Amino acid sequence: xxxxxxxxxxxxxxxxxxxxxxxxxxxxxxxxxxxxxxxxxxxxxxxxxxxxxxxxxxxxxxxxxxxxxxxxxxxxxxxxxxxxxxxxxxxxxxxxxxxxxxxxxxxxxxxxxxxxxxxxxxxxxxxxxxxxxxxxxxxxxxxxxxxxxxxxxxxxxxxxxxxxxxxxxxxxxxxxxxxxxxxxxxxxxxxxxxxxxxxxxxxxxxxxxxxxxxxxxxxxxxxxxxxxxxxxxxxxxxxxxxxxxxxxxxxxxxxxxxxxxxxxxxxxxxxxxxxxxxxxxxxxxxxxxxxxxxxxxxxxxxxxxxxxxxxxxxxxxxxxxxxxxxxxxxxxxxxxxxxxxxxxxxxxxxxxxxxxxxxxxxxxxxxxxxxx
Amino acid sequence: xxxxxxxxxxxxxxxxxxxxxxxxxxxxxxxxxxxxxxxxxxxxxxxxxxxxxxxxxxxxxxxxxxxxxxxxxxxxxxxxxxxxxxxxxxxxxxxxxxxxxxxxxxxxxxxxxxxxxxxxxxxxxxxxxxxxxxxxxxxxxxxxxxxxxxxxxxxxxxxxxxxxxxxxxxxxxxxxxxxxxxxxxxxxxxxxxxxxxxxxxxxxxxxxxxxxxxxxxxxxxxxxxxxxxxxxxxxxxxxxxxxxxxxxxxxxxxxxxxxxxxxxxxxxxxxxxxxxxxxxxxxxxxxxxxxxxxxxxxxxxxxxxxxxxxxxxxxxxxxxxxxxxxxxxxxxxxxxxxxxxxxxxxxxxxxxxxxxxxxxxxxxxxxxxxxx
Numbered sequence: 001x002x003x004x005x006x007x008x009x010x011x012x013x014x015x016x017x018x019x020x021x022x023x024x025x026x027x028x029x030x031x032x033x034x035x036x037x038x039x040x041x042x043x044x045x046x047x048x049x050x051x052x053x054x055x056x057x058x059x060x061x062x063x064x065x066x067x068x069x070x071x072x073x074x075x076x077x078x079x080x081x082x083x084x085x086x087x088x089x090x091x092x093x094x095x096x097x098x099x100x101x102x103x104x105x106x107x108x109x110x111x112x113x114x115x116x117x118x119x120x121x122x123x124x125x126x127x128x129x130x131x132x133x134x135x136x137x138x139x140x141x142x143x144x145x146x147x148x149x150x151x152x153x154x155x156x157x158x159x160x161x162x163x164x165x166x167x168x169x170x171x172x173x174x175x176x177x178x179x180x181x182x183x184x185x186x187x188x189x190x191x192x193x194x195x196x197x198x199x200x201x202x203x204x205x206x207x208x209x210x211x212x213x214x215x216x217x218x219x220x221x222x223x224x225x226x227x228x229x230x231x232x233x234x235x236x237x238x239x240x241x242x243x244x245x246x247x248x249x250x251x252x253x254x255x256x257x258x259x260x261x262x263x264x265x266x267x268x269x270x271x272x273x274x275x276x277x278x279x280x281x282x283x284x285x286x287x288x289x290x291x292x293x294x295x296x297x298x299x300x301x302x303x304x305x306x307x308x309x310x311x312x313x314x315x316x317x318x319x320x321x322x323x324x325x326x327x328x329x330x331x332x333x334x335x336x337x338x339x340x341x342x343x344x345x346x347x348x349x350x351x352x353x354x355x356x357x358x359x360x361x362x363x364x365x366x367x368x369x370x371x372x
Numbered sequence: 373x374x375x376x377x378x379x380x381x382x383x384x385x386x387x388x389x390x391x392x393x394x395x396x397x398x399x400x401x402x403x404x405x406x407x408x409x410x411x412x413x414x415x416x417x418x419x420x421x422x423x424x425x426x427x428x429x430x431x432x433x434x435x436x437x438x439x440x441x442x443x444x445x446x447x448x449x450x451x452x453x454x455x456x457x458x459x460x461x462x463x464x465x466x467x468x469x470x471x472x473x474x475x476x477x478x479x480x481x482x483x484x485x486x487x488x489x490x491x492x493x494x495x496x497x498x499x500x501x502x503x504x505x506x507x508x509x510x511x512x513x514x515x516x517x518x519x520x521x522x523x524x525x526x527x528x529x530x531x532x533x534x535x536x537x538x539x540x541x542x543x544x545x546x547x548x549x550x551x552x553x554x555x556x557x558x559x560x561x562x563x564x565x566x567x568x569x570x571x572x573x574x575x576x577x578x579x580x581x582x583x584x585x586x587x588x589x590x591x592x593x594x595x596x597x598x599x600x601x602x603x604x605x606x607x608x609x610x611x612x613x614x615x616x617x618x619x620x621x622x623x624x625x626x627x628x629x630x631x632x633x634x635x636x637x638x639x640x641x642x643x644x645x646x647x648x649x650x651x652x653x654x655x656x657x658x659x660x661x662x663x664x665x666x667x668x669x670x671x672x673x674x675x676x677x678x679x680x681x682x683x684x685x686x687x688x689x690x691x692x693x694x695x696x697x698x699x700x701x702x703x704x705x706x707x708x709x710x711x712x713x714x715x716x717x718x719x720x721x722x723x724x725x726x727x728x729x730x731x732x733x734x735x736x737x738x739x740x741x742x743x744x
Contacts, residue, residue, distance in 0.1 A: 001690065002709075003690055018391070019394050023391060023707070024705055025709055291697050292693075292698035295701040300671070316374065317397060318373065318398075321664075329649075329666050334396075
């Protein structure tokens, strides 16, 4: 009767699925890590997602299991599949999202454009890579990094000596001289239907997404087609189901290189909540339930998303609403139910309109009031 | 910290407030009539809204009490206010919405255009009104009617003999020869801010709203200004807070006459969920919390709302999604979590676009698939 979607993880991505589930009449159940999380109002269970018994118990009676994050261990995912649970995205694509070295290997195997990279297991291997790539490179821990964590720019292997001590290989990448960062959002259903939103520009601040402009300004048809081809290839060849975000570097000579992949709704897609006919959260639910996908057209010439990072230094976001709502009546405010903390993503603001400068101004003004 | 809104009544209007409350970070609590209602997923209490103790208990700790319907008795409302609870809309405007004779008296007192009417207490008085108004009039029970219930067209007082037996006066109105029905949606905050959405056309079927076209086609500036003046006057002079819907008749000579008032989000405003910068549900929450109101501009040249009346004769709406979503990828589907039953409002579909004929076609097609 009523489709039941089980979401592992109680963060803001799970939270933002709830409104769309209500509107479409789906039942959403969330396995939250702790009480009081963003998505707690849909949490039917609280428990450890690395514990197979907990997850299998949560997955009983749902039509599909999907995720707020990509960190569920492979053995838990495999046990779900073996128990007959529909899991989207599945263990195979998630294995690629979970390990940055595997990701680089797979993208290289598919012939997709990536920065020069190497898997380095010793300081000597890293120093050789540094020497061969201009003396300054990026090093990433293969697992667990996000929002700039687990990423360092180094000129010498000694700068990641602590990471080498942990054992295992690190990912070394050339420091790409990019002119801007772009993101291509896509969704794919188990039946194979793929939908692509317009290519967007994302502005990072200290490794964290700060702003997104949709569509990407100065976008050529060729750029858009290349980004679409990359995302479609990743989705189809890796068998991704649900929403896929492909973060891209655009270089001075107009090339695109894949920076990161995310196999879930993504910060670069929050603009779709107010700026696209179908939001990434609705589309993710439709995709993982193997329902037909919705139109991804932009609803306005421009939509700008600004993250509210940190939130107010005193009080809550709600206490800023009297000023913020009055100041920017066209802004759409999204609050994640998280306590303000420096650098933390506690909400975002979307503004749509015809004039990009005006839209950027209004979105920044609205977000700024919520911050301080 | 987090504003808490208490909603009395667990129907679809309360349900449709939930997504916006989640997005803005408000806490929504619902006092539902029974288990398993549309808004049950936010129901923190189940009980009888005519029982003052139940309602007072529910209202403890909320920042404001508002409503899914207008049927909470005046003595309960008064006790809430006396207990220091913020109630929006308040008892005084709700008294006008609760009794159609009082409504006609108040609108007449304000000098606003209404059909010829009379409060009739005997068959003789009604027959006199029939004779004076073309031999065929509308009779309404003053209380409890909705969606065509409690309304009859009569040529003779004998046709409402059963209603006279109940005692009390009935409302008699001239049968207005209108060319179409319009609706003006407004919102007003306790501080006095008023926001008006574009005037819309509504198409009724057997006394039930079937379609809404936003904005109303062939709308002149004069028509729009008159409708806006009427709604603003009603909101301000009656002290309405929250969303107000004014249903209007347009006559052949271009006059507007007030048909009905609703002091809550209204079916004629469901188009705003996808078609306006601020939906009526977000605006209602902002208004009753006395927060600044949002922009009410249309997001597309046209948005059409079609009610799903009755639902499928077999199975659930969700079982129709594979066909409906594939057939109409731009349609936004809204499901109320209610069991299908003939004539029952179980959901609605919104479609936006540039070409009215196309938008109407697509919205009707999408809704039709959900019905049969």
